[in-house]
Amino acid sequence: MRSFASAALLAATTALAQDSQDFSNRGNFGSPFPNTTYNEYVNDNPVVAAGSNGHQMSPPKYPSPWTEGLGDWKEAYDQAREFVGQLTLEEKVNLTTGTGWQVDRCVGQTGSIPRLGFRAMCLQDSPLGIRYADLVSAFASGVNLAATWDRGLAFAQGAGMGSEHKGKGVDFQLGPVAGPLGRTPEGGRNWEGFSPDPVLTGQLFAQTIRGIQSQNVMTNLKHYIAYEQEHFRQVPEANGFGYNITEPSSSNLDDVTMHELYLWPFADGIRAGAASVMCSYNQINGSQACQNSYTLNYLLKGELGFQGPVITDWLGGHSGVSSVHAGLDMLMPGDSDSYNNGYSYFGSNLTIAVLNGTVPAWRVDDMAMRIMAAYYKVDADTNRTDINFSSWTKDTYNYEHYYVGQGWTKVNDHVNVRADHGALIRHIGSASTVLLKNVNNTLPLSGKEPLTTVFGEDAGPSPHGPNGCDDHGCDDGTLAMGWGSGTADFPYLVTPDTAIQNTVLQNGGSYESIFDNYDLDTIGALARRSNASIVFANSDAGETFIQVDGNLGDRNNLTFWQGADDMVATVAGNCSNTILVVHSVGPVLLEEYKNNPNITAILWAGLPGQESGNSIADILYGRVNPGAKLPWTIGKKREDWGTDILYNDNDDAGVPQINYKEGNIIDYRAFDLHNKTPTYEFGFGLSYTTFEYSDLKVENLNASAYVPFMGHTTAAPTFRNFSMDPADHTFPANFTRVNLYHYPWLNSTNLTEASGDPNYGSSDFFPEGALNGSAQPVPKAGGAPGGNPSIYDVLYRVHATIQNTGSVVGDEVPQLYLSRGGPYDPVKELRGFERLSIAPNMTARVSFDITRRDIASWSTVEQDWYVQNTTKHVWVGSSSRNLPLSGVLA
Template sequence: MHSSIATALLTVASSVLAQDFSNDGNYGSPFPDTTYPGFESTNPYAIAGSLSNQTSPPKYPSPWGEGLGEWASAYSKARAFVSQLTLEEKVNLTTGTGWELDRCVGQTGSIPRLAFRALCLQDSPVGVRDTDFNSVFPAGVNVAATWDRGVAYARGQAMGYEHKGKGVDVQLGPVAGPLGRTPEGGRNWEGFSPDPVLTGVMFAETIKGTQSAGVMTSAKHYIAYEQEHFRLVPDSVNYGFNITASDSANFDDVTMHELYLWPFADGVKAGCTSVMCSYNQVNNSQACQNSYTLNYLLKGELGFQGYVMSDWLGTNSGVASVLAGLDMTMPGDSNAYDSGDSYFGANLTVAVLNGTVPAWRLDDMAMRIMAGFYFVETNITRDPINFSSWTRDTFSYEHYFVGEGWTQVNNHVNVRSDHANLIRSIGARSTVLLKNVNNTLPLTGNEPLTAVFGDDAGPNSNGPNGCPDRGCDDGTLGMAWGSGSAELPYLVTPDTAIQNTVLAAGGAYESVLSNGALDKMGSLARRANVSIVFANADSGEWFVQVDRNLGDRNNLTLWQGADEAIAMVAGSCSNTILVVHSVGPVLLEKYASNPNITAILWAGVPGQESGNSIADVLYGHVNPGAKLPFTIGANRTDYGTDVLYTPNGDVPQIDFREGVFIDYRAFDSHNSTPTYEFGFGLSYTTFNYSNLQITKLDAGDYVPFTGYTSEAPTYGNFSTDPAAHLFPANFSRVPLYQYPWLNSTNLTEASSDPQYAAPGSFPVNAQNGSAQRIPKAGGAPGGNPMLYDVLYRVQATITNTGSVAGEEVPQLYISRGGPHDPIRELRGFERLSLQPNGSTTFSVDVTRRDVSSWDPVEQDWVVRNTTKRVWVGRSSRKMELEGVLA
């Protein structure tokens, strides 16, 4: 790049990447270049805006919620409630009480005076974590593989009812971060897809479904939390890495808006009540105290009306985080679990009393929390919390860690209802048929001898919950590991389900469930008429290490010695079916080309009904209609991105030089041929695409939003005398518990906040409660409402040309036509059910947002004057119909 052009671009990029005061320090000289072997974006903004040690801009004040759109009623109720609160009661709403000191994984203080019990916050995005008599649902990546909005809503609603039945107020999910920048990312399976549109739709529908059950959601992890390695210092040190702060994701404003922020905009528009900020830094400012991402983007541009909570121990300061937009700290402890200290709690009381945190800012924190509550709840009366996260025993300690308050903590309430049927259906409808030579599938069940092979077909000998937080890979993979997991009520293995199916049909059945028993596998496979071999690949969260994988996968190969097992079986049986349970992409090139492997299915992480779900597909009870929510490449290097496995400095710098080019966008841009492309999936029937129609609608011109907020409101008064805020007389304290009262009338002594500072020492506008200009791209939850105007309607006719009923997912792709844009991007899809010879219309409304590009200079979306081509096809590579938006 010419030096003068590079300087100009870097100047523009720096205008949106200037120093944020919440950055915890200057890390000195640049670290070595850490670009991974792969691809750089062609967009000069992406290159200039993805530099190591770049910084994030200060954006203040933190916008106050105003009850925009559907939030008006919730804000009215919250206003009436918050107006009654004392200073300490407001602080109690914002502060977790401490780790293992109450029943839920996160619990706020209560307001007994108003009969408001503590808010219970509980994992996970697949089911109620750390309890019993709950269901375990298919993972988010499976939901994405269905490409079915209704599935996302139904699963969200069912999970919401189960959380509600346990007394949970906030379900910690769903997940849009990680998005899936690197295929090895440990928590990708908790989310949906590396495509922002597919993720955005499933994210939004899950939010709506969960909240329809009266449970708040926590849309997470915001933002650019794309790997597990180096997310937290203590875990990193425990693993032998010498770092001083969590890793920094460094990237530009275009990539932020067109990729990572996109699904969060969908979540905000859908009404998510809270957003969880992540562990990583964004452009060298901690995500939970990054004023640009929290104040400007989330609360300003996206018009988010709910509250921001920290991930557990993700709060790195008190006053700085509050002014940068953090509304709730979890689990309440600072620096370490059960530390006895908190950045909020009494320190927040001090900060309000001494003026470092304006009263209006605390009021806004309380208002946002209570508005979120009233957005899904009708009144403050709720059923009690009926479980303990820390023990399955019926009787134990209320304050578990310190051993106080012996009582009944578990009522063992069964909340599963009939959800097993839904789970089984989702598991089957999310299974992707990748290969099916000469209609090998479906099987009949009465083949003379059916043989099943592999560790992944059988049980964990220690039981389905034999490893804490599912932190092992023993037996079949029904659930990956970490805080995104839940206790399985049971796990139906493929061995059990297939055996039941075969025996019911009168066939013979044998299995070898150890990948180490290669000779026995070969002997059985030589006799079998059909051999079904199961294999998996696991991952999870950084705090658990499995087979030397620190959350993130070390590779994209199969686990448990599965390659040797597959080679033995396929070498011995010319009718071998491969079933893969995995958290994401695995390398399948050699199996796709093996003539003895006649069928391949990807079954993901299907939850408790795993075996029944795959049996339903293998034997034709369900015709597969799922599509891959990611690309399966021939080589690991084809993805162009990778995990940073070794620190490149005291503060690991992860430079997103690829910009928006991840997954299929990278494959398309660099003309890499995948084994199976994004959106690919076969069926037991066939479909025809015809009659493309493009209709231009009169939506009018885009108008950037103009306007100001009101002045920051305050609710209620409080005494400024520190003596009025001391602990009440004769108050009995629980050790290590976080309380809002002071120990001393000396405000400096009463505060342990390391970033305590005198009034007036903060950035310009950080304490300014006057009316503020709303960003041009803002104006409503989800952004400027005109972004969602429908500009075109694209339709096509889909016909089932086969002999059995089936489901197809036609996909709409658009080229925005710019020189640095992806070749094509998903912009619409629909899962359609069709009888033989039946036809239906596939229809997608193309919004202004779908054809817009982010302009970092204008700080707004623009529709550029370029030719915009559209395709309707079966996948990202198989385009059946083509046209132009004119």
């Protein structure tokens, strides 16, 4: 198969990129080709143009690399080898196979190994808490963590979530999220992740991983890779909504974009020691993500040196033998192409595949090794807790095997794992609230205003209660998290109405609120009497299996929900001191509100979790000085982003083609390139104090030259011989089966009969190299978890001084951007940030390390990183468009 573009074209592209270019005269960070339209610029990029077309083919890469204990995985590898060396074939298969949907207590559960006293592994959502459990916390969403720009808070939230998962007996937390990255602002699950910028996402992703795993819980990085929209992600789901597709959508993108944008944060996560990776529902360049040998074998396990297991998203597997060769290690929840159908691609079929030679024994050994190495990597055997909850019922007693009604027992111990996490969640909520507008110091309020009024359904409680809608699949009342599998039950939800009213009453003021967005006459009459009108509006999104108000996961628009636009206009038309608070999953169009003179302040509060109201009241009344920054751009109109959701099937064959023609030019990069002035730029956020920047210095550390990795793996190890006689792998005598449970044993000594598939194992076709267990060359960009260690060498250190010139202590986030200077590079890219707390009239000195990766580009010909011979400019400031300090890397 051919790669992303023809060899001749790629060679020409690389030669062009390596020419010395100087685009230093880019006034106001505009396009290097100011007379060229955005689409022309992107389509003139040879790599992007050739590598983002429909129906292109992902190149085959075999065999699947085996774990070797690279980097700091050595001790875990040694422990795993000792454990796996004791296992039978069936016990290894048990580790790789989910037992079935709703057949055990967790959303995903592997088989156990009773002979060694090893209980089943529990895999449980979500990236912001524990889904389907009581007495747990509802943490802030990923997008709120991104708005803090605070690595310490990311670690703290990760540790809090990890401790709760451990307390419930969970082994794998299904999170955090770097896919979707945020290619389109309408993307339904963007809020589960962090930011469309790969550096901001990568840094907070890594710290969240470290936090979770500090509690002996394995992370599961989601969703790998180029999973950027909900529409068309699964065939049955899309068919159920009236779309006649035959395969999941294909995300078609070039090699440079893959490396410089979408793969970047996953490299950070793997370098941070992430235990496992979840492959996504979509196809990448025409190949299913969970059996894409290029993205799994070559990129993930080869280039990035990933040592843990690849786990399917639920029902994300599409085959058995093919996916095993392509790098899949665990099938979840064990069912094949639909829940509770009684069939599995793994389980007994994987046992058969080993016995009939279609899967080599070393590959199953590697699958088991990866799973157990991940387990030992986080010291999961330390004080391991029994699974003490059921995902399917809050009752104390019910069926152990819920779906099939077998095994009546105590299934919920109702263990309270919340500790004091409410205080942390409240702090993150206020630390992630972005002050966008504040005319004449409207905020903070004193709390002593004669009459404070609050308006909007988003300020109050849902009539169904905080957990009244399954997986939060509705938009009733205040919005504190999106919908879908990335959610958790609220132990309580502090509404803005409650928190603001409490503050006002404590200060002796008067207070009234209206939650009905459509009662405009009453709203207008109350607003006319008000001294401070605080109006709440939201915009929701989530996962496609739930449709909310006609939105199939992805948002249909970037405007407010619940009829809030007319409500906001009514309040602002009647009160000259109107404060707008936005709860949203991502950008909403705010241009008219920014320009409305009666709207004196605007706050973006995101999805802050259970302490939502307290967090926003802390900001409104000055108990906390806002220091958050936007993790994405807010544009004037939807078209300004240059990308959008594919809402309708565009392929006659029923395989929707999503062509990433924009390459790595998304979010603020697109606004820069196209000379679009945003309403509020990426990285923007105000404070109740002011800051000044000065004294930029660039220090060249004279690091050693880049060294491409040269070397081979060992030969694939195997750990225990076993009988090849099918009679030795049938069910044990007198074994009692659970209905629909996926077991590793055979029900017949006839392998074809045992598989239930008359064609199973009959093909003699194998991809070239798939069965080859000999030593294999390691990619030049590989060599360690996260990639070639040389790419992380620090080449420069940039210093700057920030002074608090106001009267109150405040947090500032200085940001470093640079230009790599090539003809197809973004105008500027974030490469460093730091959140600082500075007292009045005091200064802080900040330093940014610039690594080789920060200034490197990807060569499609060499399949390695290289540094272009260009002038590289660097800027430091408070947002992507306010960069008062500049210099050159020399």
